[in-house]
Amino acid sequence: MRIAHLSDLHFGLHRADLVEPLLAQVNGARPDVIVLTGDLTHRSRLEQWREATEFLARLEAPVLCVPGNHDIPAWNPLARVVIPFAAYRRNVGAPTDVEMQFGRVSLQGVNTADPLAWDRGRISKARADEVIARLRPAALNIVALHHPMQQRPEVRRELMRGAPEALRSFERGGVDIVLSGHLHRWAAAELLGQGRRTLQIHAGTALCSRPGDKQNEFAVLDMHAGGLTATRHIAPMDQQGFQPPVTQNFLRQGGLWRAEAA
């Protein structure tokens, strides 16, 4: 089972030169499913959605997608509160209740974008409980959402509202892997400490060229009996295309994930 995990495309503030190399790399990896953890557009404007949907149409695998805060029209106060997901719904599909099954792998998409907590996002107890209720006991259960549920200490942004409680509930309830985006910086091993029941993977940004973004990247995640291998495809800002990929293994023993030493 192979997942291509992409996040934070930010069409409208994206690297146009990287669109074709990204499509070639993602499709060339022949994933079973592509997980897109939000921020497809930069400002949820018409032209940005046109570019985003053209990109989606060229992906050659099923796509499980969730909205990010940038997919809400923050520039339009009325639309932001009254119809925050209208453009997303029109261009991508339902923002909530997204589920897919691939053999023994079960995927759920959770909408954490919230017009009343625009940057920070939110996961309610009710939503976390719904996720737990939908877990498949015999499956590898993966949850995809935009806002991370835990951050490294050096991250100077507010953690998603409700994240600590929801993460505890995910770990207790049996969520195996959480895929997220939003911070535009990869993190995974750093979040495991001495071992955790849930492996969290923060994707970097696949296309955004915002000042402060140091590189673009996406990851290919291969599930296997003992764990997961993450293969990161990195495109530095000052170079054309992608570098040779780097891999990191995550092993699960006794119910706990740990990162294999490089």
Ligand SMILES: [Fe+2]
């Ligand atoms: Fe983003």
Ligand SMILES: [Fe+2]
């Ligand atoms: Fe975001």
